[in-house]
Amino acid sequence: MARPWAAFGVDLHLEPAGTSGLRRGLTDALRDAARTGRLAPGTRLPSSRSLAADLGIARNTVAEAYADLVAEGWLTARQGSGTRVADRAVPAPSAPEPAPRRREPGAPVHSLIPGSPDLAAFPRTEWLKAARRALATAPFQALGYGDPRGTRELRTALAGYLARARGVRADPGSIVITAGFSHALRILGTMLRARGVRTVAVESYGLDDHRALLRAAGLTTPALPYDRLGTDTGALTGQGAVLLTPAHQFPMGVPLHPDRRTAVVDWARRTGALVLEDDYDGEFRYDRQPVGALQGLAPDRVVHLGTTSKSLAPGLRLGWMVVPSPLLDEAVAAKGRIDTCGVLDQLTLAEFITSGAYDRHVRSARLRYRRRRDALTAAVADRAPEIRVSGIAAGLHVLLGLPPGTESSVIQAAAWQGLALQGLSAHRHEQAVAEPLDALVVGYGTPPDSAWAATLEALCRVLP
């Protein structure tokens, strides 16, 4: 615009952007000036006639811009006192995004923190292909609010997959899609509390985050004993539910003992309690077939929970629960009437499973993780033969037993050498009924292939 703003009574230079139309540019410039405080509250603006003359534009354009800003609350117009900048304080904008921190000496270069698969191996090309096929065939109605349980396509694909690969007895109608395991546990916490449950037993070893989610729902989470046979489900009494990792105890890495599988099912049948089966990495077993899902033994008493966080990537935020039919309505009510999981990812995962890409991905991942596990156990046997490696049959982590009292110093030493490690004590229930044990929970799935050898070497260097 050729002419600066004159005749304001204040010395102010405005530059209405010319591209988006006179009125829009004028409105934007005035709003900006008011917002930043360049036009002080109470400032009287020129009459529309005089400003229009100054700017060489139609009076109506100015009047409309003023009206817009009055409507938005930036200006006030009073008969007899003209148009003024509204009288209100303008606070400073909120806290800016913190800048990424500089690398500190000893900040981790490598990580063996458990809980993540190798994210660099996410099958991007295959996933995009599945997304394209899914979007090409989905009817437009699929993009609406949809079924609160999740899309029919994904529930159908999962029912087939879980029956085939995990021995789960599921039909599509009793599956609820969730934004990962945490979301499912939140829903179940709400549902159990609404049913009058007060107590959910948990394992002596497990994720603190999971206990916290249950406690946030108003539930207490006492610990079950853990002995040389693993979690002792025989100790269950009047609790309303129990949270277990039957196929692969996290973090100890063993399957639930057969007697104790039977015991927990009998307990649930006898007392009407519910078993929450966290099947977080059931796909990964190396030496023989995976342990079948507990749910297959008692579909009426077990909620089977699964996720793509270990088989694909946590960032997908896709999980599922297979809910006993009588509880389905309550679970859906606790989830909310509107599905909280994106339809496009759900349709893509359904296509990914039914096309066979999921099986192919899991099988190839299983081979790669098995090789890592073999390299890890061989390296430890070679370099630190005193250390006992356990929980090797399945999953993406192993337990390395340490001499008593050394856990935190090993972790500290690793941190100084740029390797992030996690100790068993991080996963110990505050009232654990178990022998204290010093150990590392080594998530060998975490590094990308390119960093694996160096990460393993870094681990061997810090082992006592």
Add this chain to the structure above:
Amino acid sequence: MARPWAAFGVDLHLEPAGTSGLRRGLTDALRDAARTGRLAPGTRLPSSRSLAADLGIARNTVAEAYADLVAEGWLTARQGSGTRVADRAVPAPSAPEPAPRRREPGAPVHSLIPGSPDLAAFPRTEWLKAARRALATAPFQALGYGDPRGTRELRTALAGYLARARGVRADPGSIVITAGFSHALRILGTMLRARGVRTVAVESYGLDDHRALLRAAGLTTPALPYDRLGTDTGALTGQGAVLLTPAHQFPMGVPLHPDRRTAVVDWARRTGALVLEDDYDGEFRYDRQPVGALQGLAPDRVVHLGTTSKSLAPGLRLGWMVVPSPLLDEAVAAKGRIDTCGVLDQLTLAEFITSGAYDRHVRSARLRYRRRRDALTAAVADRAPEIRVSGIAAGLHVLLGLPPGTESSVIQAAAWQGLALQGLSAHRHEQAVAEPLDALVVGYGTPPDSAWAATLEALCRVLP
């Protein structure tokens, strides 16, 4: 065992009972899986070689078990298509997916229910392009659990977009990504309740689902008066927060009156209360610039809430809130420590916005909806000249005033003719402080283009 789970075929979970011989046990297990439907008809079984390797038994044993079951009719073996579960009736699973209902006489063919954009116009090709670009450039770490606020990429893209298009004062650090508006309202309900707030004022007209979400968080939701100037924010007193649709009242279709914009901000400043600004369709204004966001006036007291449900599709389940910085930690705590929104969709939307595809889509949608609105108002003026059309300046719906006492009969008549309509009474607060009014809330964004003309004609036929 020579080979672990080989990387071909499908995963199959079997538990052969060991006591009665390998072949017998395997045969029984497979038969049982087929009989109970756990292996669906048509499921392709692994080759005998691969299953033998998986189970660590002789290939011949598997081949013989397969042959037995083919002989019994449970399996079929075809040259070139492998061994599959035979195609036969399987006992119905416990709670089958309800079959799509037959069309009843009068079941809707056309819909003008508000709340949805034209889903057939979802930009599938552009979206997939953005997904491909986003996945091609994302570092693998982006696929992990991530920031509980949502991805930095999307928060940065939104901060720029909201400032430019809606006059919102936002920085990426104070934006929280949500699974749509409902999820955001749930989070805010939890947060407000945790702050000790008991009461959130709502409008006399609005969505019952929203009030229900607040009530589920333990809040009461009294109604603000609604008069000829719209919602009266001057009536706010000691409530801890208010939920408003300032840019475009839903369902009445008017912007919040300038005096009342000022009043609500002054009230929030004076009492320390919070304004929840539901900016559900702020992108769509036809006659002049959109009314700017209320948040721009008081970023310290207003939570600005937006969504892609009207601009793209509800099935994306992507929304956002701009939170005053002092409340950010509480909002994140109420959302949960793990992000509940899929990373891939977030990265795709960020790319969609920064590439300009979002603006292009919104502009072209605006033109199409404007044409529909013009056609609708012209048709009503021509065919039912007694009916007053209001709320036409913006959004995806208009209000058609009806003669007193006729609302439900018009909706009923429409239903019989296959047209789904919604009345204003569906959106009236149970304690509304407002003149009762008979009207239709006509969501002209809902039908696909192909059905628009017929839908409009169907509407005209049922108008009194």
